Amino acid sequence: MQSWIPLVPESASSFSWQVDALYFYLSGVTLFFTLLISAVLIFFTVRYRRRTPYEIPRPIAGSHKLETLWTVIPFLIAMTMFGWGARLYFNQYKPPQNAIEVYVVGKQWMWKLQHATGQREINELHVPVGRRIKLIMTSEDVIHDFFVPAFRTKADVVPGRYTTLWFEATKPGKYHLFCAEYCGMNHSGMTGSIYVMEPREFDNWLSGNTGSSTPAAAGQQLFQTLGCASCHGANGEGGRGPTLAGLVGRDTPLEGGQTVRADEAYIRESILNPQAKIVAGFQPIMPTFQGQVTEDQLVQLIAFIKSLPGGSGATPGASPAASGPLPSPRASGSPTENIR
Ligand code: CUA
Numbered sequence: 514m515q516s517w518i519p520l521v522p523e524s525a526s527s528f529s530w531q532v533d534a535l536y537f538y539l540s541g542v543t544l545f546f547t548l549l550i551s552a553v554l555i556f557f558t559v560r561y562r563r564r565t566p567y568e569i570p571r572p573i574a575g576s577h578k579l580e581t582l583w584t585v586i587p588f589l590i591a592m593t594m595f596g597w598g599a600r601l602y603f604n605q606y607k608p609p610q611n612a613i614e615v616y617v618v619g620k621q622w623m624w625k626l627q628h629a630t631g632q633r634e635i636n637e638l639h640v641p642v643g644r645r646i647k648l649i650m651t652s653e654d655v656i657h658d659f660f661v662p663a664f665r666t667k668a669d670v671v672p673g674r675y676t677t678l679w680f681e682a683t684k685p686g687k688y689h690l691f692c693a694e695y696c697g698m699n700h701s702g703m704t705g706s707i708y709v710m711e712p713r714e715f716d717n718w719l720s721g722n723t724g725s726s727t728p729a730a731a732g733q734q735l736f737q738t739l740g741c742a743s744c745h746g747a748n749g750e751g752g753r754g755p756t757l758a759g760l761v762g763r764d765t766p767l768e769g770g771q772t773v774r775a776d777e778a779y780i781r782e783s784i785l786n787p788q789a790k791i792v793a794g795f796q797p798i799m800p801t802f803q804g805q806v807t808e809d810q811l812v813q814l815i816a817f818i819k820s821l822p823g824g825s826g827a828t829p830g831a832s833p834a835a836s837g838p839l840p841s842p843r844a845s846g847s848p849t850e851n852i853r
Pocket residue numbers: 619622656657658692693694695696697700701703
């Protein structure tokens with residue numbers, strides 16, 4: 514299906530028409546002034562051409578009124594562009610609540626994606642139409658860039674940190690996914706497809722693709738095998754490490770009086786570089802896990818910590834023993850819970 518103007522790619526997300534509107538506004542303003550200035554230039558060239566060899570032009574004294582006018586008008590026009598663009602930008606880059614989360618790991622030269630319900634995909638992403646999708650992205654090697662022209666959105670995928678992207682597809686179909694950051698020899702081949710499906714179709718697809726455990730369940734396993742539970746268990750196991758239940762989204766007080774809003778990036782940093790931010794009241798005794806966990810495993814650990822039931826006494830590790838049973842991850846394992 515072609516878009517109504519062949520100048521732009523197909524438009525298939527909730528904000529793609531807004532991006533197009535801004536684009537056409539910028540183009541329109543540019544075109545208008547280009548034509549106006551060219552026309553005036555040609556008119557003046559003819560109208561005020563030198564008619565005799567000894568002609569001396571009338572001196573111009575200048576006018577504050579005119580100066581002010583042609584400063585203020587362009588300023589106001591520029592501000593409309595700035596205001597409009599800033600609004601769109603913040604709307605696009607502030608991920609909404611209640612979005613379906615998908616983890617993305619870029620590597621030379623492929624996209625690895627995993628749904629919160631466990632389904633893994635490579636260079637393909639299946640999503641339901643009319644639902645907000647939030648991508649939590651990182652890279653295993655160099656900088657990549659997740660770009661879906663039909664959704665009018667893109668974001669760098671950077672090693673060592675998480676970036677997010679969200680969209681709501683408005684039309685079922687198959688759309689191009691590109692890497693938009695030069696990342697080595699096969700950069701141009703680092704492409705894929707986004708399949709936007711009717712919700713019923715998507716449910717069928719989901720139920721036909723079980724098999725791998727959810728990231729949260731895999732993270733729970735890791736939480737045990739890496740020994741995290743021995744300090745971050747129930748009651749902090751003698752207070753060695755802070756409990757992790759209800760951590761995400763909470764303001765955590767740090768040594769030195771600052772606070773940090775716990776998010777994916779904070780948990781990631783705390784696993785790889787535990788000394789960076791010490792929670793108030795705890796000793797800096799946690800060893801680093803740099804080099805011991807892959808990006809995939811980090812994603813799983815974070816998914817597990819996010820899945821822990823929030824606060825109010827509920828803590829990971831129901832018994833003080835390191836091997837104590839953990840509460841099962843919140844229903845993020847059930848497709849219906851997460852997708853509807
Ligand atoms: Cu990945 Cu270009």
